[in-house]
Amino acid sequence: xxxxxxxxxERKEIILKLIIxxxxxxxxPVGSKNLCDILNCSSATIRNEMQxxxxxxxxxxxxxxxxxxxxxxGYRYYVDYLMKxxxxxxxxxxxxxxxxxxxxxxxxxxxxxxxxxxxDMTNYTAVMLENRNEENKLKQVxxxxxxxxxxxxxxxxDKGHVENKSINIKGSNLLEVKKIVELINKMIVGTPIDExxxxxxxxxxxxxxxxxxxxETIYNAFYNAFNNFRDDNLxxxxxxxxxxxxPEFNEVDKLKRLINKLDDESLxxxxxxxxxxxKIYIGKENDLDDDLAIIKTKVNLDNHESTLAIVGPKxxxxxxxxxxxxxxxxxxxGNE
Numbered sequence: 107x108x109x110x111x112x113x114x115x116e117r118k119e120i121i122l123k124l125i126i127x128x129x130x131x132x133x134x135p136v137g138s139k140n141l142c143d144i145l146n147c148s149s150a151t152i153r154n155e156m157q158x159x160x161x162x163x164x165x166x167x168x169x170x171x172x173x174x175x176x177x178x179x180g181y182r183y184y185v186d187y188l189m190k191x192x193x194x195x196x197x198x199x200x201x202x203x204x205x206x207x208x209x210x211x212x213x214x215x216x217x218x219x220x221x222x223x224x225x226d227m228t229n230y231t232a233v234m235l236e237n238r239n240e241e242n243k244l245k246q247v248x249x250x251x252x253x254x255x256x257x258x259x260x261x262x263x264d265k266g267h268v269e270n271k272s273i274n275i276k277g278s279n280l281l282e283v284k285k286i287v288e289l290i291n292k293m294i295v296g297t298p299i300d301e302x303x304x305x306x307x308x309x310x311x312x313x314x315x316x317x318x319x320x321x322e323t324i325y326n327a328f329y330n331a332f333n334n335f336r337d338d339n340l341x342x343x344x345x346x347x348x349x350x351x352x353p354e355f356n357e358v359d360k361l362k363r364l365i366n367k368l369d370d371e372s373l374x375x376x377x378x379x380x381x382x383x384x385k386i387y388i389g390k391e392n393d394l395d396d397d398l399a400i401i402k403t404k405v406n407l408d409n410h411e412s413t414l415a416i417v418g419p420k421x422x423x424x425x426x427x428x429x430x431x432x433x434x435x436x437x438x439x440g441n442e
Contacts, residue, residue, distance in 0.1 A: 113187070114164075120145065121155050122164055123188045126176045130421045133353050135173030178389040181399070181420060185386050191429035198227055202434060206407070213266030213410060217342045220407070224434075225345025228427055230418035233373055234342040236410070242267055242299045247290050251280050259331050263299060265410055271331045277323040286314055286324060302332045341373050354419050360397065367395045368417070379404045379413040382439075384431050389420055401427050405438050 114122065124144060125136045138152040145152065156174055159165045164180035167173075176184070205211070205219045221232040242263040250258045255276045261269050275283055294305040306329050314321045346368045349355065355364050366372060377393055379385060382404040387393075392400040399422045402415035414434065416427050 114159075114162075114183070117145075118155055118159055119188055121152065122159060122176075122180055123184060125156075125165065125174060126180060126184050126188075126421075129175055130423055133421060135168050135175050137173035140173075176421070178391075178420065181388045181424075182391075185388070185424050185428075189425050189428070191432065192423070192425040194429055194433055198430070199433065201227075203437065206438065212268060213407070214268055214342075216266075216407060217412075218344065221342055221344035224414075224416070224430065225348060227430065228416060228418070228423070229345075229348050230416050230422065230427070231343065231345045231349050231368060233376065233415040233417060235374070235376060235378060235413040235415065236341070244290075244295050244297050244299060244302055246295065247287050249280075249283055249287055254279075257283060259328070261332075264296075271334060273327040273331050275324050275327055277320050278318075282318045282321070282324055285318060286310070286328060289313060290328075299332070303329055306332065341370050343368070343370065343373060349417070349419075352419055354397070354421070363395070364397075367398070373417075376400060376402070376413070376415055376417075379415075382435060384428055384435070386424065386428070399424075401431060403431050403435050405435055407438060 113119075121141060124141055128136045128140060138149045138156060141147075141152050142149050156165060159180070160167060160174060163177055164183060165174040166177045168175060201223050202220070205216060205223060208216065211219065217234050221234055225232040242265045244261065245264045246262040248260040248262075250260065252258060252272070256272060256274055257280070259271050259273055261267075261271075289310055290306075293309055294302060297305050306325070311321075311325055314325060318324070349364060349368060350361065355361050372394065375393055379402045384401060384403045387400045387402075389396050389399065392398060394400060394417065397420065398417055399420050400415055400417050401422070401424070402413055405412060405414045414431065416422075416431070418427070
C-alpha cells in the first residue's frame, strides 16, 4: 500500500530541513534551542512544531535527550521535496575526469580507482555492480604455477577484465595443464564467458580425454573455475572501512552486522539500478539493511554498463552524493 504524502506547512518544512542537516553533521539529537536564532521564533513555538512533526512520523525522540532525530519518513520527505543538490568543487570534478579519461587503464583498474575517489569524496562505501546480461568474451587464459599441486589461472576478457583463481591440480601435472590452456586459447577464445563451460564440456573435454591421463582432475578444476568467473565477476567495492568508522555503528552487535552486510556476497544482493535515473533507498526501502541508505544509478564506463551505488548511513549527505552521481552519469554520457 502506497502512503499518501500530505505536504507540510512552510515552517514545518524549514524546521525538518534544518533538523536533518544538523543531525547529518553532528549525529546529535536536535532541540528547539538550536533553531531559535535561525528561525527567529520562540522556543515554545518551535517545540510545538517539532511535537507535531513527531506525531506525524517525520521525527523521532530519543531516550537520552529532549531533542529529536529524523525518521525514515522524515528523510524520505527531505530527499523528495526539500533537498537541493550540493555543488561539487572543481578539484573533485578534475579528479574524476582524470580517471575516466585515462585510456591506458584497464577496465578493472579504471573502476577500482574511480570507486576509491568516490569513496574518499563521500566518506561512504562505493560499489560498482556489473550488468549480468552484458557479454564478456574470453580473450586469453594464462597459468602461473605456485607449487606442484596449485596454480593460478588468469582470465582476460575483451572488456578489459582481468580475474584470477587459485585451483588445485593434485593428480595431474603442469605439462598437462599447459596443454589444456593451449587448447582453450586455440579453440574457444572469443566465446562469451557464459558459454565457456559448455564449450569446455563438448569441445575441449573429448579431445583431452584421448591423450591426457587423469584428465578429470584438471578438467573439473578448469570447469569449476570458469563457472566461478561467470558468477563472481559482478562486484567491485571501495571504502568498506569508512562505514565501520561511523559513530552510529560503534555498538558491537551493529558493527558485526555491518561487517557482514559489506562483504561481496551481501553486496551482490543490491539490485541493479532500474534506469539511469538516480534512485534513493532509505532504511527499509533498500535490499541490504534497515540501518543503511543506498543511492544508485546506471553508468556507462568504457562501453560497459554497470550500476554505481553509494552505501551509507541513513543520515547520509544525500545532497552531496546525488550531485556527485549526477555529475558522473552526465560526464560519462557526454563522453560516449
